[in-house]
């Protein structure tokens with residue numbers, strides 16, 4: 245009788261562990277899929293967002309937060325369920341996210357990257373407004389109109405006002421056809437030109453002994 249009672253207890257315990265395992269595994273798989281989608285979207289986008297890429301760009305931005313949070317939840321559940329596969333899978337997707345989504349991580353370490361990303365959003369929203377309102381080069385766009393477009397696109401209240409340069413630069417929208425710019429970091433073209441110079445300098449410094457050096461990622465730190 246007593247034995248029956250204890251097996252009954254075990255049977256009651258088992259389903260909760262099974263539920264945890266299933267949940268952690270499902271979350272880990274979702275995390276992996278989300279991360280792959282986010283990274284693929286980010287890589288498929290050029291540094292300048294044209295009108296045809298606007299939708300994809302918004303999705304890459306929207307997916308970033310769940311792609312960051314779901315693996316954490318999957319790891320916690322995986323640890324609770326002591327299910328190694330979920331932990332490994334979620335850990336791997338977390339790692340992939342940090343390696344593959346530099347725009348997201350860059351905010352914390354590189355103020356210029358964060359500022360470039362803000363200018364990218366302003367530029368993308370400008371293109372969108374220009375296409376919606378049929379504006380041509382030289383036409384000006386009001387801050388309200390731009391903010392309104394950003395609020396719709398990015399689900400962010402406050403629109404333009406919520407974008408701030410990490411080094412206290414002020415943003416100038418500029419007319420259609422002329423890039424927006426930051427008073428500290430300049431325009432996107434200027435930043436890109438600076439990065440290109442830096443890369444050329446690095447390539448020169450690390451004597452071109454073999455071709456592998458030439459295709460080195462600009463994000464890799466110099467030895």
Ligand SMILES: [Zn+2]
Pocket residue numbers: 359409410411413426427428429430
């Ligand atoms: Zn700036």
